[in-house]
Amino acid sequence: MRNGPNTRSMIFTIFGDYIRHDKHDIWIGSLIKLLKEFGHNEQSVRAAVSRMYKQGWLESQKNGNRSFYRLSPRGKARMEEAGKRIFKLSPDQWDGKWRMFFYSIPEGKRNVREDLKKELSWSGFGALSPNNWLTPNNLIKEAEYLIEKYELADYVHLFTAQYEGAGENKSLVEACWDLSEINEKYTLFIDIYNKKFKEARVKSNNGNITLAECFVEKTLLVHEYRKFLFIDPGLPAELLPEKWKGHAAAALFSEYYKYLEGPAVAFYEQIFNEGNVLKEKW
Known part of the structure; x- marks a missing residue:
């Protein structure tokens, strides 16, 4: 940040x-x-x-x-998917099943491996092993899109399964994601943006905040919060640790976003309409 x-x-x-x-x-x-x-x-x-x-x-x-x-x-x-995830305040209810994405990509397609890994991670899959990715969320459509996009139908197997191992479902979570590190990042976000929110309210009450400042602050807020899409898989509540900071971060983001939205959009529309008027003249 x-x-x-x-x-x-x-x-x-x-x-x-x-x-x-x-x-x-x-x-x-x-x-x-x-x-x-x-x-x-x-x-x-x-x-x-x-x-x-x-x-x-x-x-x-x-x-x-x-x-x-x-x-x-x-x-x-991509923007529609990101928007749904950014403004989601609570996790989905879990059906107790895992979606598993196995792949064995030949050398002739090795150039797509890194891109595929990034896309899987962004969508919410975690790597149990280099070629075995899984998620407790129903991301079958997202997986099918990636298979089609990278032409991997002959090299990928999709499964929906239940964990029957000696451990608990949370052991799979621990193997795929470092929730402690993600929690620390949420804590940092909360500390920073609680302070920013208080400062913005003081400036607004004193009439010292402009439309442009609200636009900048709201845009940076979204920019920082959307980084969690790359690290937080959006796990169901059943699989989250007891003191999970993601919920508090989501609530803070939503409240601050709504506070800035009116003046920020007004500034954006002012700039947008200037260019749009030029277009209409042709």
């Missing part, structure tokens, strides 16, 4: 938290203005957008000599 977020990450956050809800294209000039609030310059924004376009996250449209961008179908799917 001490280092400033990179340009690409901030663009993902802005698309996920603002632009995807509008279902509109955004002018690159508007993106540049929005990212300027975080200290990013025009060159870095254009370079990041270009990379995201080439990687298939964005689509573009030209109007005159101006470029407008929207999320691609792939980008929309």
Whole structure:
């Protein structure tokens, strides 16, 4: 949290938290203005957008000599999944079963292994062994999507099973995830953002907070909180430790987010509409 977020990450956050809800294209000039609030310059924004376009996250449209961008179908799917997980306040009820993802990828496809591991981890799977991943959540659709995406139908086996080992279900959790480390990160998030929330309320009560400041603070809040998507598998309550900080972090995030939402969206719409008016004139 001490280092400033990179340009690409901030663009993902802005698309996920603002632009995807509008279902509109955004002018690159508007993106540049929005990212300027975080200290990013025009060159870095254009370079990041270009990379995201080439990687298939964005689509573009030209109007005159101006470029407008929207999320691609792939980008929309990822943002929708992330949004559901970010704003989820409580875990699902567990059915007592595990979903297991076994793969044996030949050397000819070794280039997809690291990408597959990252995708499995992001979706909520944990590695029991290098080629054996599992989750207590029903992520069969997500697994099938990855199999299709990387063309792995001949190399992957999916199972739904119950644990019958000598230990308890929590022993599988301990083998796949370090919940103590995740809990520490949640504790740090709570400490930092409780303080920020109090400071924002004081500034607001004194009339010393601007729309732009709310936009920056809300966007950074989402940016920091969404990092948990990469480390927290979203386990059912039955498998979580007794003093789990994830629930308190989710409640704090939700409350602070709602507090900042009105003025933050107002600032975003101001910048967005300036670029949209230019587009309508052509």
